[in-house]
Amino acid sequence: MSRTIALLGQPNSGKSTVFNGLTGAHQHVGNWPGKTVERKEGDFTYQGESYRVIDLPGSYSLSAGSEEEKITANFIRSGVADLVAILVDSSQLERSLYMYADYVGTNTPVVLVLNLMDVAEKKGIHIDIKKLGERLGIPVVGFVASETKRYRELKQQLADAIREAKIADSAQLMKFYEKNAGNSFKELAEKQKEERLFTKEKLAVSELERTDQGLMISGKHKYEYIDKLLKGVVSRPDREVELKGFDKKALGKHSGKWMAIGIIVAALAAAMVVAAPVMALGFGSAGVISGPLEKLMTAMNVWKPLAELVYVVIPNVLAFAISMAGFVLGVTFVFAIIEDVGYMARISVVFNSAMEKLGLQGKSICSLLMSMGCNMAGVAGSRVIDNSGQRFLTMILVWSIPCGSTLSLAPMLATVFYGPVGAMAIVLLILLTTIGSLFLVSRIYKGKLISEEDQGGIIMELPPYHKPKWGHIIRTTMMKAWDIFSRAFRVITLVSIAFYLLSYNWFGGEYSILSKAGQVIEPVTSQFGMTWQMFMAYISSMLTKESLLGVINALYSNSDMVNAAFNAKSVGMTEGMIALLPQVITKAQALGFIMAIVFNVPCTMTVAATFRENHSKKWIGLSVAYYLVFSLVLAFVFYHIGLLIWH
Numbered sequence: 001m002s003r004t005i006a007l008l009g010q011p012n013s014g015k016s017t018v019f020n021g022l023t024g025a026h027q028h029v030g031n032w033p034g035k036t037v038e039r040k041e042g043d044f045t046y047q048g049e050s051y052r053v054i055d056l057p058g059s060y061s062l063s064a065g066s067e068e069e070k071i072t073a074n075f076i077r078s079g080v081a082d083l084v085a086i087l088v089d090s091s092q093l094e095r096s097l098y099m100y101a102d103y104v105g106t107n108t109p110v111v112l113v114l115n116l117m118d119v120a121e122k123k124g125i126h127i128d129i130k131k132l133g134e135r136l137g138i139p140v141v142g143f144v145a146s147e148t149k150r151y152r153e154l155k156q157q158l159a160d161a162i163r164e165a166k167i168a169d170s171a172q173l174m175k176f177y178e179k180n181a182g183n184s185f186k187e188l189a190e191k192q193k194e195e196r197l198f199t200k201e202k203l204a205v206s207e208l209e210r211t212d213q214g215l216m217i218s219g220k221h222k223y224e225y226i227d228k229l230l231k232g233v234v235s236r237p238d239r240e241v242e243l244k245g246f247d248k249k250a251l252g253k254h255s256g257k258w259m260a261i262g263i264i265v266a267a268l269a270a271a272m273v274v275a276a277p278v279m280a281l282g283f284g285s286a287g288v289i290s291g292p293l294e295k296l297m298t299a300m301n302v303w304k305p306l307a308e309l310v311y312v313v314i315p316n317v318l319a320f321a322i323s324m325a326g327f328v329l330g331v332t333f334v335f336a337i338i339e340d341v342g343y344m345a346r347i348s349v350v351f352n353s354a355m356e357k358l359g360l361q362g363k364s365i366c367s368l369l370m371s372m373g374c375n376m377a378g379v380a381g382s383r384v385i386d387n388s389g390q391r392f393l394t395m396i397l398v399w400s401i402p403c404g405s406t407l408s409l410a411p412m413l414a415t416v417f418y419g420p421v422g423a424m425a426i427v428l429l430i431l432l433t434t435i436g437s438l439f440l441v442s443r444i445y446k447g448k449l450i451s452e453e454d455q456g457g458i459i460m461e462l463p464p465y466h467k468p469k470w471g472h473i474i475r476t477t478m479m480k481a482w483d484i485f486s487r488a489f490r491v492i493t494l495v496s497i498a499f500y501l502l503s504y505n506w507f508g509g510e511y512s513i514l515s516k517a518g519q520v521i522e523p524v525t526s527q528f529g530m531t532w533q534m535f536m537a538y539i540s541s542m543l544t545k546e547s548l549l550g551v552i553n554a555l556y557s558n559s560d561m562v563n564a565a566f567n568a569k570s571v572g573m574t575e576g577m578i579a580l581l582p583q584v585i586t587k588a589q590a591l592g593f594i595m596a597i598v599f600n601v602p603c604t605m606t607v608a609a610t611f612r613e614n615h616s617k618k619w620i621g622l623s624v625a626y627y628l629v630f631s632l633v634l635a636f637v638f639y640h641i642g643l644l645i646w647h
Contacts, residue, residue, distance in 0.1 A: 002050035009087035011058035017145040090120040101222035105202025111161040124237035176221040256350035271330035278326025286319035325485035359446035371401035389450035405545040529592035529639030588642025596635035
């Protein structure tokens with residue numbers, strides 16, 4: 001009977017290299033049951049004993065809510081593993097040990113593998129492995145995954161760890177919880193039902209982490225625990241590290257930021273090149289599918305509302321989901337390369353001081369910059385942030401960044417009303433408002449999401465540059481794109497059907513539920529400079545930004561709003577619209593409307609992606625409400641400013 005060893009660790013801890021070194025050709029790659037996350041399983045034989053190795057998805061913690069982290073946590077909870085090997089980056093021990101702190105209180109035997117010891121030594125970092133092992137009460141192994149000769153010794157150490165079966169001692173960590181909460185934490189622990197795999201204290205911590213505030217408090221205690229563990233265990237050189245080669249420019253005080261911005265912009269351009277064929281396939285699929293379906297529905301004499309749902313809504317939802325998956329595929333592939341070669345950490349370092357002004361760390365800059373292409377990509381990019389409060393604040397700040405679609409729509413509308421020079425002024429106004437919005441959101445949210453001592457940047461060690469692992473990057477990218485497609489199709493389908501039912505002219509003329517509601521509330525919307533048609537377009541922009549112009553045109557020309565709203569390519573300006581808009585919308589109204597749609601709640605998929613990462617209905621609801629209010633306040637202010645200018 002084979003024994004099961006689970007490899008647990010944060011991304012870039014060397015898990016995949018260790019897995020390959022242990023299992024060689026005896027490995028299988030697939031997906032976790034019902035999931036689109038990569039599952040790697042292999043085996044090896046040592047001294048006549050068989051061992052099964054599970055390479056768990058790279059996770060920053062066991063308490064966060066991403067798909068990878070949930071899979072990892074559920075596997076640990078299953079009790080299948082005979083031994084959990086936690087891999088950490090020795091050159092970034094303070095950050096990497098957070099996973100171990102998350103694991104403490106689990107009764108499955110554990111061994112700590114200090115990988116990348118060679119990198120730590122090159123940086124002058126000395127780790128007293130024996131002392132660390134004594135403090136933890138478990139086997140601690142120094143290792144270099146790239147050295148093949150070391151794997152025989154590692155196999156022996158893993159076999160010994162299974163036989164010795166030592167578990168992580170939770171007493172030291174729990175002292176920090178008890179110190180802060182006292183008897184209340186002890187009472188919470190006593191209330192927990194006894195479980196074979198977890199101590200009552202571990203279950204109490206899990207209960208505490210069910211709330212956002214509790215998660216913040218728990219994270220603080222874990223870092224205090226890590227600091228105490230490493231005191232007298234890790235020593236670093238006093239001298240400043242001399243930058244060499246490429247890093248002289250990449251980490252330069254001034255050159256570093258400009259280089260990072262240039263590389264990010266180039267990366268976004270490269271991502272579009274990769275994504276373009278898939279996005280073109282998506283946009284083209286609607287027309288290819290819709291025509292035959294319409295003929296089929298007509299031939300079968302299907303009830304018109306149902307027929308239009310089939311040949312108008314569904315094909316365009318499919319088109320949008322494919323195009324979105326294509327964009328994510330491009331962004332994920334390009335940025336995975338940048339991450340894998342080790343440059344992403346440099347970007348985090350050079351922007352760390354700038355992000356501190358928002359209460360964040362340097363890692364957040366990548367999410368914000370990626371959002372200029374797609375807000376959903378920016379939300380997904382926040383996974384690399386290990387502090388839960390900073391991670392969610394980053395996601396909410398992403399909502400303040402106008403995405404690529406919005407940045408194309410706003411200048412087009414502005415040009416119609418104010419000409420090319422006026423459009424440039426509007427773009428500058430949007431830029432200034434974006435900066436103001438970032439600081440405003442940070443001021444409102446950071447005190448509630450991040451403890452005072454965690455507000456700001458981090459000290460991090462830089463990983464060495466290395467060649468990208470192409471096989472892993474391609475597999476991860478393809479699975480991520482499929483995951484986004486499947487989720488996008490489900491979510492957008494549900495939202496689109498609801499929007500279709502509300503916008504369909506059930507009684508002919510202009511008598512859809514949305515249009516009637518718009519006409520009823522027009523006395524209110526007029527205070528924001530919006531006619532009911534403009535307000536309906538504003539609402540539709542929360543479905544997809546691409547639908548905005550089509551909906552405006554449909555409502556003012558009394559044509560089919562349904563077709564307009566679900567036209568995946570309704571981004572362009574026709575000659576008819578250019579002539580129509582100045583006749584029905586004033587310059588003052590246009591100014592308020594442009595600001596409202598730019599800073600409105602982002603598209604449905606971005607909101608869904610944020611919920612998937614955070615799983616807090618309360619904070620998602622508050623964030624949606626905030627951006628609705630914020631965008632309408634902007635509409636009110638700029639509309640009335642416009643009235644003063646163009647009275």
